[in-house]
Amino acid sequence: MTPPSDPIMLFSWVNTMLRDRYVNLDTLCDDMDIDRKELERKLASVGFQYQEAINQFR
Numbered sequence: 001m002t003p004p005s006d007p008i009m010l011f012s013w014v015n016t017m018l019r020d021r022y023v024n025l026d027t028l029c030d031d032m033d034i035d036r037k038e039l040e041r042k043l044a045s046v047g048f049q050y051q052e053a054i055n056q057f058r
Contacts, residue, residue, distance in 0.1 A: 003034065007046040011057055014039070018055050025050050 004010045014028070022028040029036040040050060048057040 001032070003032070003039075007042055010039075011043055011046070011048050014043070015056050022055075024052070024055055 004013050017028055018025065022031070025036060025039075028034070029039065043049075043057050050056075051058050
């Protein structure tokens with residue numbers, strides 16, 4: 001499964017994956033071979049930051 005390239009769609013996709021399949025962002029990135037820093041940079045470009053306590057981007 002390839003993550004969407006559009007940052008807003010990516011936001012929704014990542015949060016769904018975190019809610020339904022992964023206990024944290026590191027596990028998602030490791031399992032899907034995604035560069036965590038790049039993912040966080042892309043989502044930060046549209047105002048979202050990873051919130052570890054709730055395991056979501058907000």
